[in-house]
Amino acid sequence: MKTAAVLTSSLxxxxxxxxxxxxxxxxxxxxxxxxxxxxxxxxxxxxxxxADGSRGSPANxxxxxxxxxxxxxxxxxxKAGIRKNAVMQGMAAVVSDEDIKHVAAFYASKQAKPxxxxxxxxxxxxxxxxxxxxxxxxIPACAACHSPNGAxxxxxxxxxxxQHSDYTEAQLIAFRSGARANNAQMxxxxxxxxxxxxxxxxxYIAGLR
Numbered sequence: 371m372k373t374a375a376v377l378t379s380s381l382x383x384x385x386x387x388x389x390x391x392x393x394x395x396x397x398x399x400x401x402x403x404x405x406x407x408x409x410x411x412x413x414x415x416x417x418x419x420x421a422d423g424s425r426g427s428p429a430n431x432x433x434x435x436x437x438x439x440x441x442x443x444x445x446x447x448x449k450a451g452i453r454k455n456a457v458m459q460g461m462a463a464v465v466s467d468e469d470i471k472h473v474a475a476f477y478a479s480k481q482a483k484p485x486x487x488x489x490x491x492x493x494x495x496x497x498x499x500x501x502x503x504x505x506x507x508x509i510p511a512c513a514a515c516h517s518p519n520g521a522x523x524x525x526x527x528x529x530x531x532x533q534h535s536d537y538t539e540a541q542l543i544a545f546r547s548g549a550r551a552n553n554a555q556m557x558x559x560x561x562x563x564x565x566x567x568x569x570x571x572x573x574y575i576a577g578l579r
Contacts, residue, residue, distance in 0.1 A: 407476025428536035435482030441474035485532035487577035496574025520578035
């Protein structure tokens with residue numbers, strides 16, 4: 371009986387050691403590789419987003435400082451056809467799920483440069499919508515999900531601060547029209563905003579920091 375107990379104890383210890391080793395290997399394998407991410411950015415993404423995801427064309431989003439979970443989600447949804455964009459769907463199709471994690475982490479590791487609002491006549495309206503919403507139309511404040519300074523919430527809501535106003539405006543219009551249909555909450559919010567309100571809040575977001 372004593373020998374059996376010792377054998378059982380040894381087997382339990384060996385199994386625990388093996389499991390711990392496997393867990394450590396899995397953890398190491400799952401850690402994003404920023405060097406690989408930089409290479410993917412340079413080879414696949416740089417033409418539209420610049421090599422480090424900084425302030426390129428206003429028609430394209432700034433990726434620097436964006437939450438990696440959000441970037442990975444968007445790339446995965448482009449790849450699956452859930453989010454529609456001919457260029458991005460083509461680009462995402464050639465990137466593996468593992469490489470998506472690498473490039474998302476690479477962009478997230480960069481410090482986003484501050485932006486600025488362009489239309490001073492709309493700043494007051496943009497700030498009102500961003501910080502307080504529009505109560506009589508049940509439009510919630512953007513700050514409730516994206517935080518008062520536009521930093522967003524990791525794994526839930528994207529960083530908005532400093533984003534190109536042109537890009538933000540285009541996305542809100544796409545949500546409103548249904549052309550972008552990968553977030554029901556944003557579709558509901560955008561559906562209640564008119565063109566002037568969309569332009570105002572987009573411009574205000576560009577100057578957030």
